[in-house]
Amino acid sequence: MGRPKTSAGLPPRNEPARTETENEAMSRNTVEEKYAADDRMETARADGAENEAGGGASSGEEKEPLVLVETATVPQEEYDRLKAERDQLFDRLARLQAEFENARKREAKERTEFRDFAVANAVEQFLPALDNFQLALKAKGGAEQLRTGVELILKQMEEALRGLNVQAVETVGTTFDPKVHEALEMVERSDVPDHQVLEEVRRGYKIRERLLRPALVRVASNSQQKEA
Numbered sequence: 001m002g003r004p005k006t007s008a009g010l011p012p013r014n015e016p017a018r019t020e021t022e023n024e025a026m027s028r029n030t031v032e033e034k035y036a037a038d039d040r041m042e043t044a045r046a047d048g049a050e051n052e053a054g055g056g057a058s059s060g061e062e063k064e065p066l067v068l069v070e071t072a073t074v075p076q077e078e079y080d081r082l083k084a085e086r087d088q089l090f091d092r093l094a095r096l097q098a099e100f101e102n103a104r105k106r107e108a109k110e111r112t113e114f115r116d117f118a119v120a121n122a123v124e125q126f127l128p129a130l131d132n133f134q135l136a137l138k139a140k141g142g143a144e145q146l147r148t149g150v151e152l153i154l155k156q157m158e159e160a161l162r163g164l165n166v167q168a169v170e171t172v173g174t175t176f177d178p179k180v181h182e183a184l185e186m187v188e189r190s191d192v193p194d195h196q197v198l199e200e201v202r203r204g205y206k207i208r209e210r211l212l213r214p215a216l217v218r219v220a221s222n223s224q225q226k227e228a
Helices: 015-059 076-138 143-163 223-227
Strands: 166-168 181-188 197-202 205-207 210-213 215-221
Touching: 076 143, 143 166, 181 197
Parallel strands: 181 215
Antiparallel strands: 166 205, 197 215, 205 210
């Protein structure tokens, strides 16, 4: 069939209908392209968020986004006041540090002086006994005179120890006490109670209730009393 004829150069009747259909198709394509672009943008945003979250979890060094903070201006008077207060605090801190250092040095000096005083007081008590020992070495008397001199010096030293509150530990005739006695040996004896101190080998001393050294002793062992 041939193309339908038209009159006065007008387009055929069915052409306007075809043009309307093309416009609708173009509009639909434009809308679809817009929706597709929107979908691509949403997908890109989601992928970017996931990548940021994954990177922060793996490295642990993800920095927070910078936020612009509007800084407030401080008046000059307020600034000067705060600066003066800061300077006063620094000065006070320096003074406190200097006072603490001086107190520490003063305490160390006083402790040293107290120790020297205590040592001097103790040594002073024994100087007369030392003098007598030197005189005994220069003496030309017999053995009996030398023995008498040593006994006098011994008494003098015991008096000096008592002046320092140092006392001898009781030994012979007392029951063995491991707190103040140290047993050198056990001696079998049936005529004395078991664990009684028989002999003092080395004297022990204590200052008030504090033991300086235990007494070295020999202790009785009564087997008959143990069996009973």
